[in-house]
Amino acid sequence: MEGFELLQQGAEARLYKGIYLGKPTLVKERFEKKYRHPDLDKHLTKERIKAESRAIIRCKSAGIETPTLYLVDFTKRCVYMEYFEHSITAKEFIKNASKDFIERLSYEIGVVLARMHSNNIIHGDLTTSNILLVNKSGKDDFMTNYSDLKVVLIDFGLAYIESSAEDKGVDLYVLERALVSIHNDPEKIFDLILEAYKSSYKKGHVEVLLKFEEVRARGRKRTMVG
C-alpha cells in the first residue's frame, strides 16, 4: 500500500488512508487469513466485500449518506472509498456538544435508522463510532453551526438485508448499549432517537420495538436454553 498510511488494524481488515484518483480515500483491506484454506478464504472475503458494497449502495438508494465507493478490487481484497476529512464520530460529538446539538443529532439518527430499517437494511454494528458527523463546508468545526453538519453511516462490514423485526431490534439494542458507555443520561438521548424512529417508521416500528424490549430483557444473543 504505497503512499497510504495505516490507520487501524482490526481482526477482519486493515484501514489505510491516502489520496487515490485525486480524492482523500480510505482503503479497507480484508487481509488473508492464514489459518483458513486459501480457496475458502478467497471465497469468504469476496462474499463479504460484496455484501458490504451492496449494503452501502442500498443505503444510498434509501437516501442515507454513506461513503462513496471508488474501486472494489477482489484480487487485492481491497475496497477504496471516500474518506471524510472533516468529520467527528457521534461518540466524540456527544461527549462534547451542547444539549441542543445532542438533541438534534438524536432526532436525526432516529430518522436515518427508520429509513434504513424500512428498507430492510440491518447495519449489524451500530455503535456511536460508526456514525459520523461531517462538516459540509470543509471546516473542522462541529460545535458552532449544526446545519453545517451531515450524518453519515460507516462500516457496513457486518451489514445484511433482512426484514425481520428481531434483527432490527438488535440494531437498536447495540446502539443503546453504545450510548450507555459515553453519556451520563443515555436514556434521554435514546428516547429522542426512538421518538424520531417511531414517527418516521410508521409501518413497522411497533413490531420492532416489541422485539427490542425482548432483546433488551435477554441481551443481544438468543437464549441457548431449549
Place this chain on the structure above:
Amino acid sequence: MTYEQPLSAATNATIRIKLFKNVKNVPHLRKQIISGALKCCIIKPNLIVDPFQIVVAANKALTANKMTTRTMFAEILFNLSISKNITQSLQKFGIDDNEKDIIVVVIDKGDFSDKVHEVYEQIKGEEVDILCLKDLTDLKEVKKAYKLSDTEYEKLSILDSVVSRIATKDCI
C-alpha cells in the same frame, strides 16, 4: 481545459479527458476507433455528470485482471454502464454518427505520448473547457440510466451515487 488524473499507481497511466463541440467528422472517427487505428475512447456527454465518473470507470478497466470487452476503450464504455450487456452499454455511452459534441478520453502510459497528440489532430471540431460538460449533462437521463430512486436523486450527490454504482458493478 483538459481534465488530467493519474490512475491507480500500479497502472502507471494517466487519463486525459477533453470535450469537443461541433465535431464535423464523427462518422470517420467512429470508423477509426472500431478499426483500432485511433487509440482513444469517445463518449456521449449526456450521461456524464463529471469527468471523475469517467476516471473511476477507466481506473476499473485498467486495474481489472481480465476485461469483459476486447479493448481498453470499449471496457471504459462498458464500465460506465451498470448493464452487463456489452452492446447496450456501448450504445448508451458511445456515440452514433449524428453526435456533434463528444468527450475524448486518452490513456497515456508514458510510452507512446506522441500518438496521444495524433488523436486530437484527427478531431475536426472546437475544443472547449471540460467544465462546459455540465451544460450537456441530462440529469433526468442519468437518473434513469443508473436507476437512482427519487429519494436518492433528491437527497444525495448525483456524482457520488453514480460513481459508487460504477465501482460496484460486479458486486450487485
